[in-house]
Amino acid sequence: MPSPNILDLSRGWPAPSLLPAAALLRASQTVLTDPNLFVPALQYGDDAGYELLRIAIAEWLQEFFSTPWTTVGRICISGGASMALACILQVFTDPVYTQNVFLVTPTYFLAFKVFEDNGFTGKLKGVPEDAEGIDIEYLEQCLLAQDIASRNGFSQPPTGISRTPQRKLFRNIIYCVPTFSNPSTKSMSIRRRQQLVQIARDHDSLVIADDVYDHLRWAPHTSSRNESAPPVLPRLVDIDHEMGGGTQRPGADGFGNVVSNGSFSKIIGPGCRTGWTEATDSFTVELSQCGSTLSGGSPSQLTGVIVCQMLKEGALLRQLNEVMIPSLQRRHWLMRIAVQKYLIPQGASMSDSNGGYFIWITLPTPISAKDFTIRAASDEDVIVAPGDIFEVSSDKGGFRFDREIRLCFAWELEEALAVGVKSLGRVLESMLRDCQELEEHAKVTDVEIVDFAPAHFSGNRIRTTHL
Ligand SMILES: Cc1ncc(COP(=O)(O)O)c(C=O)c1O
Structure with missing residues (x-):
């Protein structure tokens, strides 16, 4: 439960x-009292997952994204997006053969460890965002430089990890959250999505698209449900299909270049540990042959059967459309209003989006986000996420977010959101005042300020120069 004293x-x-306990109880009761359901639910699951759930997910996605090609053969059940990411890397990459992992940055930081666990320590590279999403020219330059390095003999054969003859290894991985990104909240334009798929194809790359927020969308800048949300953006995996991904294209190997990584964590609850991937049929079969699945059966078998029941009963759509989306929309709106009132007048700016869980704030210079985070916690008991945790820190000379913070509007009580942001406003005001005093003090005493953050935060930040 959220703590009464600390606002997180x-x-x-x-x-x-927002957790649909009653709907889960009903669905569980149905499943656990019907042998046709509880026997498969409590046994090892099929490699690609419970077939009725795969069918139900395919039908739901078909309807939502208007993608008639989303059929059961393209869906593989996962234990959530994080576990799916690990399995995808295990099956489709080799830590030596696969040259790079490109991460759109700022990056969902908990993905870093998954890449490192799969042998990619030191190979992670940040790719910045621009107004349309991923900076495609930057990415292309990196990939071209890689191609030259490979031609000059720097390329190495795979390490020889066990593989089936048909197994596909990708040369590069591109990781992104194309819609309502965590943390920047950006959504990639359609043009940029097309460019990204083309580049992935040209450079034997697999795009892993964490599509975990796509369903959480609403009309922007309003709390009213009467206004309709902008059109649903096609996923990268849909663009890959439309551009002849899989076997339709001459010379194509059938695996395509994109996998959509979906999850019920943000829609039902993270404890479900149930998600799905969508990709070409060949990709899906290969992914389902991941060693841990062959041994343990599909992950999330019991929960998957219960989620399937929720989908069949219409409970999932009711949860989404009647609980989750209206509440998140209202929360987003309330937090935006508070940011406009308490932070923007002091020089901060915020991201503009119409979905997801977050708002991404840029603090005014010279405020350091790290110091701000410490002050918010110590002075006001408000916890925020500083921008630097979303940096690809091992990418030396990479992109830094030392003035950014991420705020989540999904977790705390609705009525606490404005209270929290108001507290942040006080912190900002106080820090800006400290900076001003320092500046004035410096003028009087002839010192050069090398960093405006208040000295008591990070030790010695003032250098006397005796001009
Ligand atoms: C972009 C992104 N991917 C993956 C996850 C984790 O998903 P799951 O709970 O399905 O593993 C999160 C959770 O915050 C996320 O924001």
């Missing part, structure tokens, strides 16, 4: 009031 605006979880 960093936690990217759904609020307890």
